[in-house]
Amino acid sequence: MHRRRRRTALVLSTAAIAAAPLLTACGSEAHPGAAAVVGNDRITVSQLEGRVNEVRDAQRAAIPDEQQYEQAIAKSGGLTRSTLHTMVLDKVLHQAAADAGVDVSRRDIQTMRAGLEQQAGGKKALEQGWLQQYSVAPSRLEESLRTEIEAQKLAKKLGVDMNAPEGQAVFWKELSKASKKLDVDLNPRYGTWDVEKSKRADAKTPWVREVSGDGAAGPKQA
Numbered sequence: 001m002h003r004r005r006r007r008t009a010l011v012l013s014t015a016a017i018a019a020a021p022l023l024t025a026c027g028s029e030a031h032p033g034a035a036a037v038v039g040n041d042r043i044t045v046s047q048l049e050g051r052v053n054e055v056r057d058a059q060r061a062a063i064p065d066e067q068q069y070e071q072a073i074a075k076s077g078g079l080t081r082s083t084l085h086t087m088v089l090d091k092v093l094h095q096a097a098a099d100a101g102v103d104v105s106r107r108d109i110q111t112m113r114a115g116l117e118q119q120a121g122g123k124k125a126l127e128q129g130w131l132q133q134y135s136v137a138p139s140r141l142e143e144s145l146r147t148e149i150e151a152q153k154l155a156k157k158l159g160v161d162m163n164a165p166e167g168q169a170v171f172w173k174e175l176s177k178a179s180k181k182l183d184v185d186l187n188p189r190y191g192t193w194d195v196e197k198s199k200r201a202d203a204k205t206p207w208v209r210e211v212s213g214d215g216a217a218g219p220k221q222a
Helices: 008-018 045-062 066-075 079-099 106-120 123-134 138-158 165-182
Strands: 034-038 041-044 192-194 199-201
Touching: 034 045, 034 079, 041 045, 041 079, 045 066, 045 079, 045 123, 045 138, 079 138, 079 165, 106 123, 106 138, 123 138, 138 165
Parallel strands: none
Antiparallel strands: 034 041, 192 199
16 A cells, blocks of 8 residues: 555665675663664663564554464564664664755645555554554554655655665665764664664674564563
8 A cells, every 4th residue: 555655764674674784883881771872862772662562562452363463473573673773763864864954844744644544545544554564553653654754855855766776875875974973872682783774783792692582572682
């Protein structure tokens, strides 16, 4: 239902996760209790776990059948790390947009939401589609749409075609500049941040204890 043109940030985020890692930024333990530090902002472990739990609670409410719910959990097993990636990337994108003089109004969000609801077949259908496809809880939908619009406006400001490799390269170069400016620092538990690609990359450090699990809360990691 959601066409490529309207999924700029989500498509780019997926591409970034799949890209080959280049470890250029290091995580440190200088910020206790933080999953990541982005500029002057701290994303705490508690905030990260809260975001993951929002998605799990929404999945539980949407999928009453226990077997289907377990299958949904299995499909989104990397939820904790992918959620942190999204939280950090959103801040990087916002910085790049601000540097370019791009802003998003409430009206922009309402207009996009109305159009997507019409395509999806209603509010509920849109919320469930976003939850299933992108692990975005209904309560975070408009926040996600804001990011979508910000990415589209930034691409327009840069004068690039996001359907062309050349355009994507220019767009990511701007995000790389913002990433460097913010000096993104991830807790080693969640990997490191690739400054050039503005993405999280897994850190292979022997002192980091890897714990398998669904990443919903507590010490488990996705």
